[in-house]
Amino acid sequence: MNNDSAENRMRDFFYSAMMLNSEVTYKTLKDLTDKKVIKSYRELIDIGILKRIADSEFDLNHDTEVKISKMLDSYNDIVKIAKRYSQIACANSIEVISCLDKAYPYNWKNLSGMPKVFYCRGRTSLIDSITLGGSVAVVGSRSPSKYAQYATDKICRELGDKGITIVSGMAYGIDRQAHISSVNTKGGTIAVLAGGVDNIYPPKNKDVYDLILSNGLIISEMPPGQQPLRQYFPSRNRLIAGLSDCTLIMEAGEVSGTLHTASFAASQGKEVFVLPNNIYYENALGGLKLLEDGGNVLLNSDSVIDSVARSVMYKRMNLGCPAELEYTDPGSDAFDHQMNIDVLRQLAKIKPEVLTDDNWKLIIKDALTLKPLCADDLCVITALPFYKVSKLLTELELNGTVCQDKGKYSLTFV
Amino acid sequence: MASKPNVARVYSCFASGSDSTVTLIEVSISPGIPTFSVIGLCDSSIRESEGRLRSAFKSAGFTMPKGHITIGISPAYMRKTGSGFDLAMALGILFASGQLYLPPDSKIYAEGELTLGGELKGTPGACLRLKKARDMDFDYKLIPQSECGSAGITGFRGQGINGLFELSGIFDGNQYKETAFEYEPASESDEFIDISLLKGQEKTKRALLISAAGFHNILLMGSPGSGKTMAGRILSGLLPKLNPDELSDVFSLIELVEGDASKISYERPVRMIGPNITVGKLIGNALTLSPGEMALANKGILFADELPLYKSEVLDFLRYPLEERKVHLMKRGNLYSFDTNFIFLGTGNPCKCGLMYEKGNKCRCTANEVRKYLSKINGPFLDRIDLFSEMRSVSGKDMASIYTDESKGESLEYRKIVERCWQTAHERYGGDNLNATFPEEDIRDSMRIPENVVKYASELSDKGFFSARGFTRILRVARTIADINESSDVSVEDIAEAAQFRIRGF
Numbered sequence: 061m062n063n064d065s066a067e068n069r070m071r072d073f074f075y076s077a078m079m080l081n082s083e084v085t086y087k088t089l090k091d092l093t094d095k096k097v098i099k100s101y102r103e104l105i106d107i108g109i110l111k112r113i114a115d116s117e118f119d120l121n122h123d124t125e126v127k128i129s130k131m132l133d134s135y136n137d138i139v140k141i142a143k144r145y146s147q148i149a150c151a152n153s154i155e156v157i158s159c160l161d162k163a164y165p166y167n168w169k170n171l172s173g174m175p176k177v178f179y180c181r182g183r184t185s186l187i188d189s190i191t192l193g194g195s196v197a198v199v200g201s202r203s204p205s206k207y208a209q210y211a212t213d214k215i216c217r218e219l220g221d222k223g224i225t226i227v228s229g230m231a232y233g234i235d236r237q238a239h240i241s242s243v244n245t246k247g248g249t250i251a252v253l254a255g256g257v258d259n260i261y262p263p264k265n266k267d268v269y270d271l272i273l274s275n276g277l278i279i280s281e282m283p284p285g286q287q288p289l290r291q292y293f294p295s296r297n298r299l300i301a302g303l304s305d306c307t308l309i310m311e312a313g314e315v316s317g318t319l320h321t322a323s324f325a326a327s328q329g330k331e332v333f334v335l336p337n338n339i340y341y342e343n344a345l346g347g348l349k350l351l352e353d354g355g356n357v358l359l360n361s362d363s364v365i366d367s368v369a370r371s372v373m374y375k376r377m378n379l380g381c382p383a384e385l386e387y388t389d390p391g392s393d394a395f396d397h398q399m400n401i402d403v404l405r406q407l408a409k410i411k412p413e414v415l416t417d418d419n420w421k422l423i424i425k426d427a428l429t430l431k432p433l434c435a436d437d438l439c440v441i442t443a444l445p446f447y448k449v450s451k452l453l454t455e456l457e458l459n460g461t462v463c464q465d466k467g468k469y470s471l472t473f474v
Numbered sequence: 475m476a477s478k479p480n481v482a483r484v485y486s487c488f489a490s491g492s493d494s495t496v497t498l499i500e501v502s503i504s505p506g507i508p509t510f511s512v513i514g515l516c517d518s519s520i521r522e523s524e525g526r527l528r529s530a531f532k533s534a535g536f537t538m539p540k541g542h543i544t545i546g547i548s549p550a551y552m553r554k555t556g557s558g559f560d561l562a563m564a565l566g567i568l569f570a571s572g573q574l575y576l577p578p579d580s581k582i583y584a585e586g587e588l589t590l591g592g593e594l595k596g597t598p599g600a601c602l603r604l605k606k607a608r609d610m611d612f613d614y615k616l617i618p619q620s621e622c623g624s625a626g627i628t629g630f631r632g633q634g635i636n637g638l639f640e641l642s643g644i645f646d647g648n649q650y651k652e653t654a655f656e657y658e659p660a661s662e663s664d665e666f667i668d669i670s671l672l673k674g675q676e677k678t679k680r681a682l683l684i685s686a687a688g689f690h691n692i693l694l695m696g697s698p699g700s701g702k703t704m705a706g707r708i709l710s711g712l713l714p715k716l717n718p719d720e721l722s723d724v725f726s727l728i729e730l731v732e733g734d735a736s737k738i739s740y741e742r743p744v745r746m747i748g749p750n751i752t753v754g755k756l757i758g759n760a761l762t763l764s765p766g767e768m769a770l771a772n773k774g775i776l777f778a779d780e781l782p783l784y785k786s787e788v789l790d791f792l793r794y795p796l797e798e799r800k801v802h803l804m805k806r807g808n809l810y811s812f813d814t815n816f817i818f819l820g821t822g823n824p825c826k827c828g829l830m831y832e833k834g835n836k837c838r839c840t841a842n843e844v845r846k847y848l849s850k851i852n853g854p855f856l857d858r859i860d861l862f863s864e865m866r867s868v869s870g871k872d873m874a875s876i877y878t879d880e881s882k883g884e885s886l887e888y889r890k891i892v893e894r895c896w897q898t899a900h901e902r903y904g905g906d907n908l909n910a911t912f913p914e915e916d917i918r919d920s921m922r923i924p925e926n927v928v929k930y931a932s933e934l935s936d937k938g939f940f941s942a943r944g945f946t947r948i949l950r951v952a953r954t955i956a957d958i959n960e961s962s963d964v965s966v967e968d969i970a971e972a973a974q975f976r977i978r979g980f
Contacts, residue, residue: 203841232841264842313835343835434831434864435974439676446676447955450974451967458937464978467824467831467864 071102072156072177073142073149076283078104081138082131086173091124100160101176107135148284152258154181166191166375171302171328175281181257182277186225186248190303191375193247194368195225197300199321200234200310200335201343205432206463206470208311208344211335211358212237215308218361220245224368227252227304229296230265230272234310234318239268239276249276252303254296255288256280294320301325305371308358309334312346319346322355331367333358341431401426408442420444420452425461425471432468482569482576485583486562487607488554489599491763491803491810492727494606499559500546501566508540512563514547517555526557526588527564534592534638539571553806557587558597561616564588564638574645583607583632586618593637600624601726614650623738624729626657627722659738666711666741667704670884673872678705681863681975683888686712687895688909688954691796691818691858693781693977696865698828702821705865706744706777709819711885713774714893715740720773727765727772727812743774745816749783753791758812760803768795769812781822782847789855792818796858799911815911820859824848824979831866848980857943860910860951862977895957909954917946921953923964930966940976948972 078084092098097118103109113120114129131138149156157163158177165187168174180187196219200208216226216238226242228235230251242249251272255261257280260269272278281299282292297317301307301324309332312318322332334355337344351357358364404419405426415423420442427433427441438449453469456462462469482501487494510524528538545563547554562584569576576582585603586594600617601624607615608630615632617625622634631652633644643649672679678694685692686709694702716724724743745767747756758766768776778784795801795814803810824830825839826847839847899908903920907913914920918928928949935945949964951972956964 203835262842341834431834434866435677436675436866440674446680447959447967447971450677450680451970454934454939454970454973457939457973458934466837466979467866 068102068158068160069156070142070146071105072158073145073283074105074138075101075177077138077141077145078131080283080286081141082134083127084131085127088124088127091121095120102158102160107132110135145283145285148256148258149179152181152284154179154257154284155184157184157187163187165303166379167195167303167305174299174302178279178281179257179284180277180279182273183248183275184277186250186277187279189248190225190227190250191379192372193223193225194372195227195247195250195304196364196368197227197304197307197321197325198234198238198310199228199297199300199307199312199318200347201312201316201318202231202233202235203343204233204237204311205337205341205343206465206472208234208335208337209237210472212310213241215358215361215364216241217245219364219368220247220249222361222365223247224365225250225304227300229253229300230261230268230278232262232265236265236268238310239272243271243276250303251276251278252296252300253278253280253288254282254292256282256284256286258284259286259288261288293317297321298324301328301330304330306331306333306364306367308332308364309347309350309355311335311337311344312350313343314346314349316346319350322350330371331356333364333367338431412443417452417455420448421456421461424449424452424456428462428469428471432465432470434468438469480570482566483582484562484566484569485581485607485612486559486585487583487603488552488556488558489602489730490552491805492602492765492769492812493810494599494602495549495552496606496610497554497559498548499562499566500548501563501570502542502544502546503539503567503570504542504544506542508542510543510545512545512547514550515553516547517553519555519557520547520559523557523560523563523588526560526590527567529590530560530564530588530592530638531567533590534641536568536573536638539567539573543567556597556599558585558599558603560588561586561594561618565616565641568641574641576645577613580613581611582614582616583610583612584614584616586616586621588638591637592639594618594620594635596621596624599726599730601628601722601729604628604630605722605726614644615652616644622655623657624725626655627718627725627738629718629722630655657738659740666885667707668883668885669708669712669888671704672701672708673868675701675865675868677974678863678865681861682709682712683891683958684951684954684975685709685817685819685861686888686892687958688860688899688950689815689817690860690910690951690954691820692861692863693820693822693856693859694863694865695822695824695831695979696828697830697832697867698823700865700867702865703779706746706775706779706819706821708885709817710742710744710775712888712892713742713817714889714896716742716773723813724773727770731764731770743771744777745771745774746777746779748778749780749785751784751788753788756788757791757795757801758803760805760810763803763805763810765812766801768792768801768814768816771816772813774816776816776818778818778820779822781820782850783822784850786850786852789851793855793858818859820851822851824864830979831864833866844979851980853980856977856980857941857947859977860947861975863975891958894960895954898957909950909957912950915946917949917953921949921964922962923949923953927952927964927966927969931969934969934973939973944976948976951975 089101110132114132116125156179212234220242224247226238227250228238239249257278260266297320301321307325309322325332332355334347334351335358404423439446463472484499486497486499488497512521531538565584568574587597596618600621604625605628608628617632617634619634619636631654694705696702747767756766756768799815800811801814825844827837827839829836903912952964952968955968955971
């Protein structure tokens with residue numbers, strides 16, 4: 061049995077090497093399996109069958125025969141590459157999972173176009189647990205606003221504590237935040253990389269990578285050692301959407317890879333939740349347009365949990381598993397509105413001298429809820445001289461209410 | 475019969491770098507085959523003077539005496555260069571040969587280059603030489619008329635002459651008249667850009683005021699077209715004018731570099747440098763001992779545009795002069811130093827596209843690209859910058875009001891505040907020291923910073939607002955803010971404001 065599985069592993073490596081290094085496509089494979097020449101892709105390592113295909117012994121498309129015979133020419137190279145993959149995988153304890161294995165994610169089984177073979181590193185048990193534990197894709201801008209980052213942190217923690225796994229792409233910004241917030245929760249986190257699982261991309265996210273490695277899972281459809289190329293990213297987004305029960309768009313500009321993930325999720329029949337944002341904030345327009353097109357509004361984690369629960373329920377019906385999943389109502393934090401801000405704004409215009417520093421701070425905070433502003437803007441809004449505004453800003457920065465980034469102040473929502 | 479050598483003595487002066495040395499020129503004529511030799515480590519520009527003298531004598535009606543002419547220029551161990559000794563040598567020859575009457579026991583100072591026609595011309599470095607000669611006791615002081623501007627600035631008294639033909643009147647006719655020199659500032663005008671043009675950029679306006687009031691180095695980063703370069707010219711308008719002493723210091727260097735073309739102005743110098751500047755141009759040429767841009771910016775502003783594009787080695791060479799406020803040149807084992815007491819004003823874009831500070835998310839640079847772009851400005855260099863302000867393009871409404879509002883003279887009001895602050899600082903520290911340039915490290919007592927204010931500043935420091943090195947910098951800036959607010963002690967509010975000008979985004 062052990063020997064057998066080792067041989068299967070080699071066949072999987074061979075398959076990956078072949079897909080990357082020859083002209084053989086999914087269409088070729090489909091032709092071969094449809095005509096019952098081979099039972100599964102694993103048989104392709106057999107040079108005898110390959111030769112027979114190339115010699116037109118079967119009734120196959122001409123295209124298929126040409127591609128197989130071309131592949132046959134570089135057969136030895138491909139075997140060599142496959143062996144190298146195997147070495148890297150052994151050295152880095154990278155596991156291979158194929159669609160013929162039991163461990164293959166249930167969520168992918170029902171979708172077309174998912175990889176036959178993928179690689180993973182870390183807590184492999186997560187793949188099994190997402191089937192009935194539920195999983196949510198959290199994606200968004202690489203340079204998010206403080207607001208989106210805060211929401212990501214809060215919601216990912218809440219979902220994670222409910223046992224839902226957070227799936228994301230380990231990019232900067234929202235992805236990074238989603239992983240960090242969920243890695244130590246009950247649900248855990250899965251990062252889907254565009255390159256090989258041993259290839260940390262972006263390299264600056266090594267800290268997150270290590271974090272996920274110790275307590276989460278990293279997967280990729282690319283073999284070990286493969287560089288993340290530009291064209292792999294859309295495919296990666298497809299996997300993220302496919303692996304999860306619903307997708308959260310935290311913040312997306314008008315031209316954004318995040319929108320790809322959303323459209324994959326929608327085409328796979330999954331629910332898409334979009335964090336509502338300020339309509340004047342340009343970096344959130346893509347997400348808002350999704351809302352306009354009928355996306356769900358992400359108000360709190362409850363609606364997401366409901367959606368995941370529904371999806372899990374269907375899966376359980378199909379699988380015939382009786383285990384109950386418990387979802388309790390999370391306590392909602394009532395956001396207490398302090399003093400009436402309208403009154404303050406009126407006072408600031410008519411009688412600015414009666415306002416205290418704390419009143420002014422409220423006015424500044426109120427102005428910043430709309431969008432990040434620079435100090436000069438705040439001078440104009442409050443009609444205060446700069447030295448006064450600067451003093452207030454330093455105090456707000458000191459207690460962590462606002463922070464400055466790229467020359468603009470924004471709320472930290474703490 | 476052995477002929478007794480007849481030696482005539484005339485004094486002149488020689489400037490090298492920022493120093494000048496009084497030189498004694500001795501002329502001896504002895505009978506023999508006509509020769510002409512100049513001794514005392516002179517370069518060819520001095521030795522070539524034989525030709526100029528011969529022709530000038532002829533033009534002015536004198537003759538070159540026959541016989542051995544030996545001219546010794548002392549101190550003989552110093553290398554000397556330039557044509558400024560012509561007049562002194564000519565006088566020496568004329569006295570020694572008896573063509574002019576040398577009043578007994580009189581000390582004569584003379585400088586200037588002769589043309590072949592016998593006219594007298596000024597040479598670079600006049601200001602430095604005349605400053606030296608001013609304080610010494612001479613009976614006759616003769617300088618070229620064209621150096622009268624330099625003479626006026628240094629307070630030199632003497633007589634300006636146009637050519638050799640005036641000499642017989644002075645010595646034989648006894649018409650020497652010692653006078654002070656008048657000079658006219660070239661373009662004495664208040665034509666600087668008014669600070670009111672920085673509409674809607676309150677932070678930058680305040681930063682410029684503080685910079686001028688305390689002589690703080692300042693860095694402005696912002697979008698293309700946000701008026702960074704303009705801000706540089708505004709800053710020079712906020713600074714008080716040079717006093718006569720400072721003017722002579724400043725002018726002596728400008729004159730050394732620009733020669734006759736240099737203009738006399740009470741405005742403080744603004745030296746613009748660009749990213750293509752070399753280290754040599756910045757610190758000066760050790761071979762010719764000509765001052766570099768840093769020395770020329772002394773008492774004014776060194777304005778470095780597009781700072782992130784500079785080679786990092788250039789910025790490294792700026793570090794020491796910014797700290798010590800002096801730049802040193804080595805030539806043949808001698809150390810020559812120039813004062814570099816200037817406000818460093820740096821400007822630049824915050825990222826590759828430059829739009830980082832704009833409204834909304836126009837900037838598409840990634841965090842990595844921004845880091846890469848700004849990485850050339852290294853930390854130790856930034857440690858010497860006191861004030862930082864972001865700038866962004868002026869909105870259309872503010873732009874329109876710039877052209878409609880006639881609010882000129884805001885700069886003049888600011889300048890009054892700056893002058894008051896300077897006076898306060900001079901009284902507090904003595905000498906020319908200002909808040910940023912006061913050399914002592916322990917400034918707590920001298921700057922009157924109460925205990926609770928220091929505590930507040932250290933609280934900010936703990937929260938990661940600034941580094942330990944930034945700590946004293948913040949205190950100094952806060953002191954200037956307190957001066958602007960006319961308060962004797964630094965308050966917590968001043969620190970809070972100063973903290974907003976700390977450097978961020980690097």
